[in-house]
Amino acid sequence: MKKWAADMLLVFKNLSMQKKMIYAFSIPVIIICIMINLVCYHIISRNYEERLRYSVNQSCEQAGAFVLNYIENMYYTSALISNNNKVEDVLSSSDFGAERELDEQYREFWKLNDIFQAIALSNPSFRIGLYVPDSLIYSSNNYYFYPESSLKSRKDYKELMKKVAKEKAYFSLIDETVPSNPSRLETNVALFKAINILDEQGKEKAYICKVEIPVTDLEKILQKxxxxxxxxxxxxxAGGNLLVSSDENSIKEMYDAGVLPDSKVKSWSEWKAGGTDYYVVWQTVDESSWQMFSMIPVSKFHQQISFIWLIILIIIVVISIAVIIISFLLSRYYVGRLAKLNHKMKTLKSGDLNVGFPMQPELPGDEIDEIFVNFNYMTEEVRRLMREHYKLGKNVMSAELKALQAQINPHFLYNTLDLINWGAMDYGAQQIAEIAQNLGQFYRLSLNHGKNAILIENELKHVEAYVKIENVHFDGAIRLKIEVSEEIRSKACLSIILQPFVENAILHGIAKHPEIKECNIKISAVKEAQELIFHIEDDGYGMEEEQVAQILDNSSSNGYNGYGVKNINFRIKLCYGDKYGISYDSIPGTGTTVHIRIPLMEYEELEEILK
Incomplete structure (x- = not known):
């Protein structure tokens, strides 16, 4: 045994990697699949059989309840007849059944007929009747009244009278003419009951009433x-006589042959009748001692279970084939990837650092994918760091240039603008004086003594100065509305982060579209926890979704003094972090709203960060 195991291990060891993967994956999966399906079959078949038995029992109980309901209503209807005082008055009369005048018998007939008709109308499912002496003229009515001689002619008359004498009901089959078609007979199940009467002389008499139901009504219940x-x-x-059946011919043959099961058989025991094996389920119907039997062919009962077993076998075969195919494809896929990895490693070994693997990094992968992704990530990181280093160098140079420009004697510019202002006032040129004054304030706040931090109050004044200058050019068509609380105005922000968006609203609105006669711009600010959000709204032409999506990638400088949207967003993220920055809401034909999110800071806090 040990030698055989060692030989098998050696054979497995010498197999190719692909075959090893096929065997290692498919064989255990197929074995587990077979075991799971066998367990499932056992559980499903057992549960199905239990549910089927439960369903059969429920059907039988429900049918029994319907039959019992008919029987109880038959008892109730017979009680309405036997306990009726008017009926008792008529039957207890000493003249009842004696020879009398026809008109007296007719009055008696109509009196009884009205009573029976009222009872029949309240119970339309049943047919009722009373056996009266043959001497009465209406004894041959055969609608509600029947001659006693027809009762005495029954084969079971003695048994019937013996049963009703004990104040019990007697059930039996009876053939009656159909009221709507007297030429046709129908078989009914009849309940016979005695009406015991004491006549005026104190002599006890018994008259038999009956309540009938068509056999077809009970057959419908059995069929269902x-x-x-x-x-x-x-x-x-109760006597073992066949009353009703779902299949009259075959069951009658079995009954006559004596092969039908009776109450001695236990429920759910097997019984062979007519060459067929059946499961027998039966129950006693209360109030009548009837026994209702249901026979289910064993082959039909287990037919669905056999079908389940066939499905299980098909599932096992299909899964086994699918597992083998998938094992083959997966093994070929992974072995092929390992071969590619080996080739790339050899290329890397030769000194080619540009080697890489085509990947989809947004998709999760296995361990081999992780190796590929990590390798690609490291090489890409080196290339990215080199690009960032180059870009950072350019940004530093640009920043140094801006700082140098800011230091080119701003006092000379201020003094010159003041000189123009005073000269214009001397000559009465008030508009020129205002332009020079606003321009001086604009540049004074722009340069901000070379600092990047500014009070929000001064940042808003910077915007106001710019709009005043532009309103000279556009004849006061620009309307600026600022809704910022005093508390927020005392806080700090980076310089020149609002004016470029106001400039964009003017340049891309009223400046580019002369048909626009008025430009409305609103600047507001709200606090959210420890954050501050500026909203800059205009009623210009707005932008399409594609423009909004691309605007932060736009490298052009649309703002004042080269400050483009990208530069402002970059400065905010560089100072405060990636969670802060700029976002847009724009509807074509309606306008654009710019949202600038920054932390809420005092001037000293911001100065400390910028050091």
Whole structure:
């Protein structure tokens, strides 16, 4: 045994990697699949059989309840007849059944007929009747009244009278003419009951009343109680006589042959009748001692379970084939990737640092993918750092140039603008004086003594100065509205982060579109926890979604003094972090709203960060 195991291990060791993966994956999966399916079959078949038995029992109980309801209503209807005082008055009369004048018998007939008609109308499912002496002229009515001689002619008359004498009901089959078609007979199940009367001389007499129901009504109940089309159902009375059946011909043959099961058989025991094996389920119907039987063919009962077993086998075969195919494809895929990895490693070994693997980094992968991704990430990081280093160098040079420009004697510029202002005032040129004054304030706040931090109050004044200058050019068509609380105005922000967006609103609105006669711009600010959000709204032409999506990538300088949107966003993120910056809401034809999110800071806090 050990030698055989060692030989098998050696054979497995010498197999190719692809075959090893196929065997290692498919064989355990197929074995587990077979075991799971066998367990599932056992559980499903057992549960199905239990549910089927439960369904059969429920159907039988429900059918029994319907039959019992009919029986109880028959008892109730017979009680309405036997306990009726008017009926008792008529039957207890000493003249009842004696020879009398016809008109007296007719009055008696109509009196009884009205009573029976009222009872029949309240119970339309049943047919009722009373056996009266043959001497009465209406004894041959055969609608509500029947001659006693027809009762005495029954084969079971003695048994009937013996049963009703004990104040019990007697059930039996009876053939009656159909009221709507007297030429046709129908078979009914009849309940016979005695009406015991003391006549005026104190002598006890008994008259028999009956309540009938068509056999077809009970047959419908039995048909619905069958769980399979080939199943059988029937009812026996207390004496073992066949009353009703779902299949009259076949069940009658079995009954006559004496092969039908009786109450001695246990429920769910097997019974062979007519060459077919059946499961027998039966119950006693209360109030009548009837026994209702249901016979389900064993083959039909287990047919669905056999079908489940066939499905399980098909599932096992299909899964086994699928597992083998998938094992083959996966093994070929992974072995192929390992071969590619080996080739790339050899290329890397030769000194080619540009080697890489084509990947989709947004998709998760396995360990081999992780190796590929990490390798690509490291090489890409080196290239990115080199690009960032180059870009950072350019930005530093640009910043140094801006700082140098800011130091080119700003006092000379201020003094010159003041000189122009005073000269214009001397000559009465008030508009020129205002322009020079606003321009001086604009540049004084722009340069901000070379500092990047500024009070929000001064940043808003910077915007106001710019709008005043532009309103000279556009004849006062620009309307600026500022809604910023005094508390927020005392806080600090980076310089020149609002004016470029106001400039964009003017340049891309009223400046580019002469048909626009008025430009409305609103600047507001709100606090959210420890954050501050500026909203700059205009009523210009707005932008399409594609423009909004690309605007932060736009490298052009659309703002004042070269400050483009990208530069402002970059400065905010560089100072405060990636969670802060600029966002847009724009609807074409309606306008644009710029949102600038920064932390809420005092001037000293911002100065400390910028050091």
């Amino acid at each position: 109680s069958k769980n399979t089309q080939s199943g059988l159902a029937y009812i026996l009375d």
